[in-house]
Amino acid sequence: MIKGTVKIASEICKGCELCIVACPQDSLQLSREINLRGYRYAELKDDNCTGCINCALVCPDSAITVYRMPKKSK
């Protein structure tokens, strides 16, 4: 399986939670902290992201960048 990770622009995120619903791995959650506008933003909860980019596709504000890393062969 491909290992992935996401970077979320916390100042752009408005906490609409669409990405949280879209994530098949249940890796995202709303932060406890708030951003400058006062919104709780999406953040990575578990390190089980597969880089499927569902979250980035549904994000209406293009706040999510997805990175994919090929697993090193032993």
Added chain:
Amino acid sequence: MTKEIRLMKGNEALAEASIRAGLQAYFGYPITPQSEVLEYFAEQAPKRGFTVLQAESEVASINMVFGAAGAGARVMTSSSSPGISLMQEGLSYIAAGELPCLIVNVNRGGPGLGTIQPGQGDYFQSTKGGGHGDYHLIVLAPSSVQEMADFVFEGFKLAEKYRNPVMILTDGALGQMMEKVELPPEGSLPYVRPEWATTGKAATRERNIVTTLFIEPEVMEQVNIKLQKKYTEICEKEVRYETINCEDAEIVLCAYGLSARISQKAMDLAREGGIKAGIFRPITLYPYPYEILNKLAETADHFLDVEMNAGQMIEDVRLGVNGKKPVHFTGRMGGMIPDPEVIYQEIVKIVGKK
């Protein structure tokens, strides 16, 4: 120039539409969920040549609007609930001075400092006159990003036609929501400097005076009579509303803005479930479309008022229905959004069949 289609946030669409409507000055103060309006203006102003100023408070910004409107400029301000509360004194002055301007309220959950999530708790404040004295704002309630843009043009037109402040009452979800929006070309709303504008006395005419102070009660009453005559004319000519599937409806959902969008889904669920539901959506919250409601009360059996507050517009729905049929209520408060499924369950409960 042709129309342009863009994907925009409600707040940005509203700001872009304002520039295209020939906005000359904007005075405002940042507040979530409305900050994008000020940000968009600040970014565009140097390129497109209009005045943008972040005032020291909402009180200052509404009084700057008062001044600019008095000088005949096409001017607007925007804020969210707590900020609009601060503006109420200025709004009463602007209405008394009979000056055209546009105020945008991106409603959030209250009362108090409240929350930054969407709400509709400012209905009373907007439509019944939140400030002092016998005055009214013309209140427009968009329910899509497209209407956020369209109603800016409509708002400036009405404001200038009647010399009365116009409020666009929207909410935090519509302001933050991204949708396709068709923007009219720039300069499609011509501007003529009004003859009453206080721009300095010319040799050819008398002084223009804008004032809201009339010490003698006889004069003050005459001003009030003139204002009321204007409001009566507005009530006769400018009522706007939308009805969906109301012809055969046994239950009519009454909702404005975001609630109307949510109610549409509930209406679809009800129709699928065999209940004839329709939607009545007032577009102008002042003047309120009482007459059509009264007509609907002859054919429909029930009215269900759906709002994101504890039930404010329901009073106007009752006035319209005038006791002919029962009026029910469902809604969420404090920044929570009603669920279409829950509204549907409420419909089932009222109509009493599935």
